[in-house]
Amino acid sequence: MNIPQTHHRVIDVDGIPIFYREAGDQDAPVVLLLHGAPSSSAMFRRLIPLLADDYHVIAPDYPGFGNSATPGVNEFAYTFDHLADVIERFLEDLGVDRFAMYVQDYGAPVGWRLYLSDPARVTAIVSQSGNAYEEGFVDAFWAPLWRHAASRREEDRQILLHSLDVESIRWQYVHGLADPSVVDPDAWIRDAMQVNRPGNPDIQLALYDDYPCNRALYPDLQALFREDRVPLLAVWGRNDEIFGPDGARAFARDLQDARIELLDGGHWLLESHLHEVAEIMRGFLVTARRTVAARTLKA
Numbered sequence: 001m002n003i004p005q006t007h008h009r010v011i012d013v014d015g016i017p018i019f020y021r022e023a024g025d026q027d028a029p030v031v032l033l034l035h036g037a038p039s040s041s042a043m044f045r046r047l048i049p050l051l052a053d054d055y056h057v058i059a060p061d062y063p064g065f066g067n068s069a070t071p072g073v074n075e076f077a078y079t080f081d082h083l084a085d086v087i088e089r090f091l092e093d094l095g096v097d098r099f100a101m102y103v104q105d106y107g108a109p110v111g112w113r114l115y116l117s118d119p120a121r122v123t124a125i126v127s128q129s130g131n132a133y134e135e136g137f138v139d140a141f142w143a144p145l146w147r148h149a150a151s152r153r154e155e156d157r158q159i160l161l162h163s164l165d166v167e168s169i170r171w172q173y174v175h176g177l178a179d180p181s182v183v184d185p186d187a188w189i190r191d192a193m194q195v196n197r198p199g200n201p202d203i204q205l206a207l208y209d210d211y212p213c214n215r216a217l218y219p220d221l222q223a224l225f226r227e228d229r230v231p232l233l234a235v236w237g238r239n240d241e242i243f244g245p246d247g248a249r250a251f252a253r254d255l256q257d258a259r260i261e262l263l264d265g266g267h268w269l270l271e272s273h274l275h276e277v278a279e280i281m282r283g284f285l286v287t288a289r290r291t292v293a294a295r296t297l298k299a
Contacts (some may be wrong), residue, residue: 002053004048004052005023006022006023006045006048006052007021007022009021011093011094013086013089013093018060018061018063018090019041019061019066020059020090022059023056024052024053024055024057025056026056028054029099029100030055031058031101031285032058032091032100033047033102034060034087034101034103034106034108034111035059035066035106036104036105036106036130037065037204037207038164038169038204039187039191040066040068040191041061041066042066042187043187044059044102047278050278055100058094058099063078064078064203065195066194072202073203073206079206079207079210080109080210080214081213083110084110087114088117091114098121099122099123100124100125101124101126103125103126103127103128104128105130105243105267106207107130108130108131111130112132115221115230119224119228123231124285125232125233126232126233126235126281126284126285127232127233127235127248129236129242129243129269130243131243132218132221132222133250133251135246136246136247136248137243138242138243141241142242145160145211149208149209149210149211152209160205166189166192169188170185170188172268173268175239175266176238176239177265178264182271183268222253225255226255230255231257231288232251232258233258233259233280233288234258235263235277236262237263237267237268237273238262239265241266248262259284263276
């Protein structure tokens with residue numbers, strides 16, 4: 001079996017070294033993979049070869065994550081606007097002007113900004129626990145973040161710092177699974193080591209405090225969904241206790257043709273349901289390409 005080779009590269013974006021994984025024919029349609037927190041493009045390490053025979057797959061690490069540079073909070077403004085700006089420039093530097101995108105967790109607010117700024121370049125969206133609706137937030141997980149962003153109480157700060165502990169990150173990976181042994185512990189151990197590097201907890205807290213601004217995008221984003229009718233697949237863990245399944249179902253309110261798939265998993269489906277997600281995604285991307293082509297001809 002000929003498995004496509006994944007390349008591990010670094011490109012300088014406005015003076016910041018950005019690491020990315022890349023595979024597939026560079027003339028093939030691009031699939032951009034935007035990772036969640038506290039992970040990195042490593043979350044896509046097993047998905048990339050399952051897509052790269054038909055697609056040019058690109059998965060960057062944001063500043064402060066994975067193998068990209070991690071300038072301190074006094075050197076770089078850790079906001080979602082700024083992360084999206086960096087990925088915008090990253091795509092420009094690679095010459096990518098049209099792509100389907102897979103967004104998960106933090107990948108959603110980054111990806112939504114790319115989509116809102118130029119909808120025509122986004123051919124399809126796969127959202128895997130990538131929230132775009134108030135219904136998706138599970139209050140037990142998010143309440144300390146909302147409180148800290150509003151009032152900076154020390155007790156909430158400690159709760160947020162605790163979320164970076166290895167046991168808290170392990171919970172993110174294994175909750176909602178009938179058999180947690182299917183998840184490789186290297187995944188949560190790697191994430192915990194990276195987000196606890198010197199200075200990195202401050203980076204994570206800065207992004208926590210900026211997160212409420214993402215909710216303000218939702219009305220414009222939902223209006224764009226209704227106008228643009230972008231092909232969208234929401235593939236979600238029905239047992240996700242961070243972004244609940246109502247967040248997936250909500251897409252159908254504005255995109256009547258949205259495909260909603262709820263799998264018997266939690267927040268990190270690529271660790272527990274890799275092949276199911278890949279099969280669903282590949283079928284969806286083929287259908288989406290036909291839909292886009294038909295709409296282009298009609299226009």
